[in-house]
Amino acid sequence: MSNDLSSKPYQVGYALTPEKEKTFILPSLLSHASQNGVSLLKIDPSKPLIQQGPFDCILHKLYDSDWKQNLEDFASQNPNIPIIDSPDSIEILHSRISMLETVSKLKINNTGVPNQITINEVTDWENLEINFPSIAKPLDADGSETSHKMHLVFEKDGLKNIPLPFVLQEFVNHGGVIFKVYVAGKYSRCVKRKSLPDISEEKLMISRGALPFSQISNLTAAGGGAEGCEFEKMEIPPENLVKKLVEGLKEELRLNLFNFDVIRDVKSRDDYLVIDINYFPGYAKMLDFESVITEFLLDVCSKR
Numbered sequence: 001m002s003n004d005l006s007s008k009p010y011q012v013g014y015a016l017t018p019e020k021e022k023t024f025i026l027p028s029l030l031s032h033a034s035q036n037g038v039s040l041l042k043i044d045p046s047k048p049l050i051q052q053g054p055f056d057c058i059l060h061k062l063y064d065s066d067w068k069q070n071l072e073d074f075a076s077q078n079p080n081i082p083i084i085d086s087p088d089s090i091e092i093l094h095s096r097i098s099m100l101e102t103v104s105k106l107k108i109n110n111t112g113v114p115n116q117i118t119i120n121e122v123t124d125w126e127n128l129e130i131n132f133p134s135i136a137k138p139l140d141a142d143g144s145e146t147s148h149k150m151h152l153v154f155e156k157d158g159l160k161n162i163p164l165p166f167v168l169q170e171f172v173n174h175g176g177v178i179f180k181v182y183v184a185g186k187y188s189r190c191v192k193r194k195s196l197p198d199i200s201e202e203k204l205m206i207s208r209g210a211l212p213f214s215q216i217s218n219l220t221a222a223g224g225g226a227e228g229c230e231f232e233k234m235e236i237p238p239e240n241l242v243k244k245l246v247e248g249l250k251e252e253l254r255l256n257l258f259n260f261d262v263i264r265d266v267k268s269r270d271d272y273l274v275i276d277i278n279y280f281p282g283y284a285k286m287l288d289f290e291s292v293i294t295e296f297l298l299d300v301c302s303k304r
């Protein structure tokens with residue numbers, strides 16, 4: 001689908017950090033979008049949105065309070081201009097507890113989330129109802145540098161130097177491959193990505209404390225995934241299961257732009273666990289992301 005090229009192109013304003021702009025607003029996206037009737041225009045978040053534009057849609061991934069207020073002022077005067085996405089919906093993904101509660105609510109067969117507990121203070125360690133190894137993840141998943149600083153924890157002792165508050169999520173062996181499902185409006189695609197390797201019983205016997213790591217999925221996206229046929233052989237989850245998760249999460253989250261990470265439990269190969277959900281992820285890592293994003297924006301603007 002493309003906009004009728006004889007008419008004026010849709011004007012889509014974007015408000016992103018400089019880093020996000022660099023990795024998302026690529027020349028290939030700008031040219032594909034403009035050839036299909038969509039102009040992507042940079043917003044100056046420090047200036048009132050109502051004095052910029054005019055826009056047919058606003059795309060954003062900024063979280064500071066000034067920007068939220070700017071967006072609110074604009075929305076109150078332009079209730080018919082789609083904002084992708086609503087800050088209130090995005091907020092659900094900024095806590096690793098509320099993010100995964102949405103999955104548990106879906107009650108889809110063979111899907112769930114790993115057992116996890118919140119650690120707000122040191123006294124919470126007394127009667128830990130969790131198995132090790134576990135992954136300690138910052139409770140806030142707000143896109144900050146620290147929000148990706150994780151620790152693989154082998155025993156209770158390994159918790160002592162981990163910055164509070166954090167979520168302690170049981171580590172599930174999943175064959176070293178993670179499935180990332182990207183969603184952009186009515187479009188979705190499941191891709192494979194290299195993940196943390198399984199932890200053997202032997203490794204567990206000799207491992208102590210905790211190991212730090214961060215943003216493994218970004219590293220391996222560039223590296224093209226795991227070596228060897230194991231990665232190639234790993235089948236992606238059944239299409240109907242992915243579809244149910246996509247539709248369920250879209251309804252539950254009321255978001256257009258997100259992805260979620262799914263792993264398959266090696267102990268029960270039909271069971272899938274969602275371990276992470278991300279707002280406005282790295283779409284440019286997806287093949288032909290230019291047409292996916294352009295189609296999405298055309299769909300949003302034409303529905304106005």
Ligand SMILES: Nc1ncnc2c1ncn2[C@@H]1O[C@H](COP(=O)(O)OP(=O)(O)OP(=O)(O)O)[C@@H](O)[C@H]1O
Nearest residue numbers: 114135148169170171172195196215217275276278
């Ligand atoms: N419960 C788990 N069991 C096994 N491995 C896990 C688990 N949770 C996370 N991992 C591993 O740690 C990696 C990072 O975890 P997660 O995706 O939650 O962090 P993140 O910083 O939000 O990552 P992203 O860059 O995808 O936002 C995953 O890609 C996976 O390799």
Ligand SMILES: O=P(O)(O)O[C@H]1[C@H](O)[C@H](O)[C@H](OP(=O)(O)O)[C@@H](OP(=O)(O)O)[C@@H]1O
Nearest residue numbers: 020142143217218221278279280281282283
């Ligand atoms: O490999 P993906 O596309 O999942 O990597 C994403 C990651 O999942 C998060 O969405 C990151 O955003 P934050 O959680 O806000 O840090 C993305 O970083 P970004 O700089 O592209 O927004 C990763 O690309």
Ligand SMILES: [Mg+2]
Nearest residue numbers: 217261276277
């Ligand atoms: Mg992830």
Ligand SMILES: [Mg+2]
Nearest residue numbers: 141276277278
């Ligand atoms: Mg994440």
